[in-house]
Amino acid sequence: MKKIIEILQDELKGAFERAGYSPDYAKVTISNRPDLCQYQCNGALAAAKEYHRAPIQIAQEVTGFLGQSECFAEVTAQNPGFINLILSDAFLAGYINQMAADELYGCAKAEKEDTIVIDFGGANVAKPLHVGHLRSAIIGESIKRTARYLGYHVIGDAHLGDWGLQIGLIITELADRQPELVYFDEDYQGEYPSEPPFTMSDLEEIYPYASGRSKEDEAYRAKAQEATAQLQAGRKGYLALWKHILDVSVADLAVIYGKLNVSFDLWKKESDAQPYIPDMVQAMKDGGYAHIDDGALVVDVKEETDTKEIPPCMILKSNGATLYNTTDLATIVERRKLFDPQKIIYVVDKRQSLYFEQVFRCAKKTKIIGEDVELVFVGFGTMNGKDGKPFKTRDGGVLRLETLLQDVVSQVEEKMADREMEETERKKAAEKIGLAAIKYGDLSNQASKDYIFDVERFTSFEGNTGPYILYTIVRIKSLMNKVAQLGIEVEPDARIQPEANKTQTDVMLALSRWAETVETAFAEQAPHKICQFVYELSDAFNKFYHENKIVTNPEESVRKSYICLSRLVGSVLETGIGLLGLEAPEKM
Numbered sequence: 275m276k277k278i279i280e281i282l283q284d285e286l287k288g289a290f291e292r293a294g295y296s297p298d299y300a301k302v303t304i305s306n307r308p309d310l311c312q313y314q315c316n317g318a319l320a321a322a323k324e325y326h327r328a329p330i331q332i333a334q335e336v337t338g339f340l341g342q343s344e345c346f347a348e349v350t351a352q353n354p355g356f357i358n359l360i361l362s363d364a365f366l367a368g369y370i371n372q373m374a375a376d377e378l379y380g381c382a383k384a385e386k387e388d389t390i391v392i393d394f395g396g397a398n399v400a401k402p403l404h405v406g407h408l409r410s411a412i413i414g415e416s417i418k419r420t421a422r423y424l425g426y427h428v429i430g431d432a433h434l435g436d437w438g439l440q441i442g443l444i445i446t447e448l449a450d451r452q453p454e455l456v457y458f459d460e461d462y463q464g465e466y467p468s469e470p471p472f473t474m475s476d477l478e479e480i481y482p483y484a485s486g487r488s489k490e491d492e493a494y495r496a497k498a499q500e501a502t503a504q505l506q507a508g509r510k511g512y513l514a515l516w517k518h519i520l521d522v523s524v525a526d527l528a529v530i531y532g533k534l535n536v537s538f539d540l541w542k543k544e545s546d547a548q549p550y551i552p553d554m555v556q557a558m559k560d561g562g563y564a565h566i567d568d569g570a571l572v573v574d575v576k577e578e579t580d581t582k583e584i585p586p587c588m589i590l591k592s593n594g595a596t597l598y599n600t601t602d603l604a605t606i607v608e609r610r611k612l613f614d615p616q617k618i619i620y621v622v623d624k625r626q627s628l629y630f631e632q633v634f635r636c637a638k639k640t641k642i643i644g645e646d647v648e649l650v651f652v653g654f655g656t657m658n659g660k661d662g663k664p665f666k667t668r669d670g671g672v673l674r675l676e677t678l679l680q681d682v683v684s685q686v687e688e689k690m691a692d693r694e695m696e697e698t699e700r701k702k703a704a705e706k707i708g709l710a711a712i713k714y715g716d717l718s719n720q721a722s723k724d725y726i727f728d729v730e731r732f733t734s735f736e737g738n739t740g741p742y743i744l745y746t747i748v749r750i751k752s753l754m755n756k757v758a759q760l761g762i763e764v765e766p767d768a769r770i771q772p773e774a775n776k777t778q779t780d781v782m783l784a785l786s787r788w789a790e791t792v793e794t795a796f797a798e799q800a801p802h803k804i805c806q807f808v809y810e811l812s813d814a815f816n817k818f819y820h821e822n823k824i825v826t827n828p829e830e831s832v833r834k835s836y837i838c839l840s841r842l843v844g845s846v847l848e849t850g851i852g853l854l855g856l857e858a859p860e861k862m
Contacts, residue, residue, distance in 0.1 A: 275380045277793075278369055278786045279303075279313075282345060282359065286315050289339040295321050295332060302359070304787070311350075311358035312783060318355035329355025363772035363779065370782045371769050373789075374842045379849070380789035384425035388616040391429045391609050392418050394538065395622045398435040399523035400444055400477045403530050403675040405665050405727075409654045412713050413721050414621040415536045415855045416801040417652070423853060424796055429613060430538045432531075433605070434524070437544040441516055442502030443484035444477065446494065448515065449501075457511035466511070470518035474526040477519065506548070530676050535709065535855040547604035551596060554607050554642065555589060563640045564589055575635035584628075587636040602633050606642050606649075617648040619799065624653025624722055652799045655724035657716065665727050683708035685733050686741070695861060703859035707741050708733070710856045714740030717854055718805035738809045743851060746812035747858040749819065750844035756825050757837055764837045771835040777818040781839060784811040788846055792853070801854060808850040815843045 276284075279302055286300035299317030306314070318333035325332065333351035340349045348360040373380045395410030397403055414430065421428045448471070449458050455471055456462045472480070488495040505512040524541055531537065555571070558564040564573050569592030576584045587599055609615055620630060634649040636642075643649065659665045667673045687704040695703065715732035719725040735741045757764065770782070787807060795803040824840060827833035848858060 275372060275376050275382075275789075277380060277382075277789045279790055281369070282313055285340065285343050285345050286317070286336070286357075289336045289343075290317065290321075292339045293332070293335040295325065295336070305358070310352075311348075311360050313359040313361070315357040315359065316355070318351075318357060322355065333357050361783075363774055366779065366782050366786065367770050367772035370785055370839075370842070373785065374770070374838070375767075378423070378789075379846055381424060381792050382789070387425060387427045389427045389429065389613055390421055390617045390619065391431060391613060391615045392421075393431055393433050393605075393618065393620045393622075395620070396433040396435050396544075397527060398438075398440060399543075400440055400481050400519050401523075402474075402478055403527065404672045405657055405675055405678055406672065408534075408675060408678075408712075409657060409716060409721070410621045410623075411531060411534055411536045412716055412855060413652065413654055413799075413801060414619075415534075416717060416804070416853060417619060417621065417796070417799050419853045419855060420792060420796045420801070420804070423792065423849075429540060429615070431540040431542050432527070432538040434520075434527075434541065434543045436516070436520060437506065437548070437601070439498060439502050440481060440485070441505060441519060442498040442500075443488060444480055444519060445501040445505065445512055445515055446498040447480050447484040447487075448472070457515045459511065460509075462511065466514040470522050472518070472522070474522050477522065533676070533679055533709070534713070535857070542605075542608075544601050544605075547601050547608055550604040550607045550611075551600055554604050555600075558589060558640050561640060568592070573636045573640060575632050575639060577635075584631065584635070587632040599629075599633055599636070603637055603640075603642060606637050610643055610647075615647065617650060618643075619650045619652060621652045621654065624655055627651060627653050650799065652721060654721045655719075657727050658724055660726060660728065662726070679708065679712065682712055682729060682733060685729060686711065689733065689735070690862070693862070699861065703862045706857050706859045707744055707862060710740030710744050710851070712740075713855060714743065714805060717801045718809075720802050721800065738805075740856065741862075743808050743812050743847065744856070744858045745862060746816060747844060747847050747851070748860070748862050750815070750840055750847070751858070751860060753819075753824065753837075753840055754844065760825065762825065762833070762837065764834050764841075768834050768838050770838045770842070771831060773832070773835070775822070777814070777821045778836075778839065780814040781811070781818045781843060784814040785843065785846060788850075795853075804850055804853055808847055808854075811843060811847060811850075815840070 282302045283300055286302055287297035290297050290300045299321045300315060301317055302313050302315050304313060305311045318329040318336065321332050322329040330351060330353050333355045337349045337351045337357055340346060343349075345361060345365045346359055347362040350358045352358055392414050394414040395407075397407050418428050418430045448455065452471065456464070456466065484498070488498055501512065505516055520543070555564070558573060559571075564571050566572075567586060570588050571590040572586035572588050574586050576586075588597055589600055589603075590596060606618065609618060622630065630651045634651070637649065638645060657665050665673060683704050686708045687700065690700055690704055693700060711732040715727065716725070718738060731737075732739055733741060735745055784807075791803050791807040795801060822836060824836040825833070827836060851858065
């Protein structure tokens, strides 16, 4: 099924050709003056230079060939050369009925099931999730869901940080506190306990303490570095502790991510890449890609066209130690061998753009990954408080993600206190609405931009917010329940009728942009475009709802048409919020 913009463009191309002009100028866009028209074409302005004619003359000639088109109710040429387009009611209703019958509401399913790996930026084990982890999780989740909706094979990888100094710090502090544990006895030959000697709460206290102490006590830090080295060298007791840390951390992380409606296909870790490093490094040396620079092994990634300095990508330190670069490159090797992806998307803080530019260039130059594999960096901005600075607690600390979620849900519950709902039902609804407030408030902003986290605005039931979108869906659910209660039968294949009603037309125009929106959102990794779509559709539907009798309409054909349209809006909105990782309650 063609997108509506493609159908209109085909009509314009034919008109430009028949008028003697190149069809390349027949680009159609949504009108920036909706008071004048619904779509527009500015091609005559561009064509004027090539054909040495006044743009208004070209526009008039082209519009002359559009008069017989069934797509348009009105086509006008306006100075200095705009072509203004208003769709016919019959064409628009026909398109919406086609859309309603299509599995993906008009989206083109992927021609081949390419494999896409999404790297969610990597939380660290032994640490609680805080607000800084929010964006990678929910942006990555939306990209994953959108890609799957379009038919791609998507693998979401949490890619945890588990192999650095933080593990050595925990081991060192545990050794100080509980030296009698068998993990610290190098002569121990038995099986290590299956139950960990700590809880997640213990780890959340141990790590910050050990980290703070290491900054003031050089001997303590040296012990932690040595413990890290011994872990990475394979000391059995330390490996057993590391496994306990992983198990406890992943169990805790899964709970919090679950509350965010975020899930992973893989819980891969930095350590999983370690076995691939020796062969990778040797191949870089043998291929002549890597060389020694000031004792370190590096790969030059600067290109002649660079306008800014791109430092070499360091592979090994002068003492032979690996770096994040090494691990990330080895992870690409692992992903190629395990999944053979056509695209790898990294959802990471935009401040790491230079780092990933180095890694991507190094991977391509050293043939770790083929030129046909796309490496994509989705850099996101900062979530800030009302002071414009990174979001903090009142005492200046980093706010835990679980605490943020609880606080927002509590505020939603307070706003719903006067609703006639059972307590359990109200609580469940508040959880979904609170999550929508947080996630929609974030995702509705362009990913690369910083934004202000404004709880009052995000939890509002009016305006461009998550609760407003959910309220619209719940309104449509209530409407469909009423239809059922009244015994009104509307066949599944009943059609939406064309009608000269502006509010209906506005709903259909909003609906018709679904396919283009979703495909663009995926191509550009831009969930905010889906947010804008669901808001505009919700707003158009609510105006339609208030200005028309739907269930009680005296004309049966109109009543059925309105119910069909409402049902389609509800389905598309629920699909849309599903791509954002949201769910609507039954009541609110």
